[in-house]
Amino acid sequence: MVEAGLCGRSCLSCPLHGPLCSGCDNRGCLVLACFKGKRYTGINAAGCIYTSVCPRKVDARSVKLDIPLPTAKARQRLKKTPRFIPIIKAGDRRSWFWRWVAEPRTVIVKLHDLMVSPELSAQAEAEGLRGYLNLDGQTIVSTVMPDEAMARLSLEDYQRYLKSLEPDAFFNPDSETYIDDPRLYSWRSLLRSLKMTSELAKLDAELIGLIKGANREQVRYCVKTLSQLSVTKYALPSRELWRDGLFKEFLAYALEALEDYVGGRYQLIIYGRPYTWATEYPHASLSWFINAQKRACYQGTQPIIHYILDDHLYCDECPCNCPACQEIKEEQVTYIRVNNVKAIALHNLTYLQALHSEGGTRKLGFR
Numbered sequence: 001m002v003e004a005g006l007c008g009r010s011c012l013s014c015p016l017h018g019p020l021c022s023g024c025d026n027r028g029c030l031v032l033a034c035f036k037g038k039r040y041t042g043i044n045a046a047g048c049i050y051t052s053v054c055p056r057k058v059d060a061r062s063v064k065l066d067i068p069l070p071t072a073k074a075r076q077r078l079k080k081t082p083r084f085i086p087i088i089k090a091g092d093r094r095s096w097f098w099r100w101v102a103e104p105r106t107v108i109v110k111l112h113d114l115m116v117s118p119e120l121s122a123q124a125e126a127e128g129l130r131g132y133l134n135l136d137g138q139t140i141v142s143t144v145m146p147d148e149a150m151a152r153l154s155l156e157d158y159q160r161y162l163k164s165l166e167p168d169a170f171f172n173p174d175s176e177t178y179i180d181d182p183r184l185y186s187w188r189s190l191l192r193s194l195k196m197t198s199e200l201a202k203l204d205a206e207l208i209g210l211i212k213g214a215n216r217e218q219v220r221y222c223v224k225t226l227s228q229l230s231v232t233k234y235a236l237p238s239r240e241l242w243r244d245g246l247f248k249e250f251l252a253y254a255l256e257a258l259e260d261y262v263g264g265r266y267q268l269i270i271y272g273r274p275y276t277w278a279t280e281y282p283h284a285s286l287s288w289f290i291n292a293q294k295r296a297c298y299q300g301t302q303p304i305i306h307y308i309l310d311d312h313l314y315c316d317e318c319p320c321n322c323p324a325c326q327e328i329k330e331e332q333v334t335y336i337r338v339n340n341v342k343a344i345a346l347h348n349l350t351y352l353q354a355l356h357s358e359g360g361t362r363k364l365g366f367r
């Protein structure tokens with residue numbers, strides 16, 4: 001046991017020490033930088049967001065941690081996980097293509113989309129998600145959302161949303177786990193999420209475990225706790241990890257923890273990135289639609305993003321035989337006008353589904 005971690009806290013009096021932390025070694029911690037005299041706006045000022053976890057301000061013995069206990073066994077409801085699961089926009093029908101979503105037809109709806117629109121949320125809650133979408137297929141509610149939004153949601157809020165939306169599956173609550181935060185901060189957020197999760201596991205829908213953590217210890221603790229709720233499907237949010245160059249490292253932590261705690265029965269979904277070198281895992285993303293809104297389509301056997309700059313330039317030389325491109329060819333029109341987000345979206349969706357299936361995009365005519 002070390003006497004004090006880099007955080008400056010004495011390990012002997014620290015509530016994290018033991019099962020949660022083996023002595024802080026977080027060299028990237030912003031509070032450590034603060035101790036060394038670095039100054040940041042919003043951190044060192046009177047309203048510093050870290051005041052409640054700062055070793056210089058708070059006596060460790062007064063810190064209360066909510067340790068989650070397994071209370072229920074998660075249901076198994078999803079019939080198979082598709083290789084590519086589209087995230088859709090609940091409030092934008094241009095992203096609704098149920099007919100063309102590959103079997104087993106499954107879509108992900110972001111809870112945050114509903115939270116920001118009271119009207120939308122009221123309608124979806126009244127009809128249930130499947131009824132509201134008029135979807136003959138499986139629905140998954142994603143809880144991945146901006147930090148400010150997740151901090152506002154209580155256990156009761158999650159329970160109310162999930163009971164009325166009646167999805168087939170849902171992600172457990174997201175948490176704030178950044179590597180440059182003091183570990184006590186990310187632990188507190190992760191534990192809050194896992195504590196709510198053990199209650200939400202009682203709901204009649206399948207719980208998909210969000211793999212979160214600011215380091216290996218947190219990732220392992222997260223997976224271990226979820227595995228005690230009998231969770232077998234997991235999602236690794238990857239957008240920020242990619243941006244920070246940490247994806248491979250955290251994917252390795254996640255796989256190691258899944259092997260150790262869940263064994264061969266787990267399924268891992270890479271969430272929030274359309275394609276990677278790791279197409280061996282199912283992916284979930286909204287990029288197909290975001291790109292369509294930017295007038296960008298995927299081309300080639302490996303995805304190349306092609307921006308449609310000219311109003312009339314599209315599909316002239318594109319071999320694609322996806323439903324959108326085919327319809328255009330049948331109508332003997334050799335272009336899609338750039339304002340046709342829906343056609344580009346359908347092309348992109350079909351493309352990513354093909355990319356993640358056997359045979360890849362060759363079956364769409366690309367070579």
Ligand SMILES: [Zn+2]
Pocket residue numbers: 314315318319320325347
């Ligand atoms: Zn085309």
Ligand SMILES: [Zn+2]
Pocket residue numbers: 320321322323324325326347348350
């Ligand atoms: Zn196409």
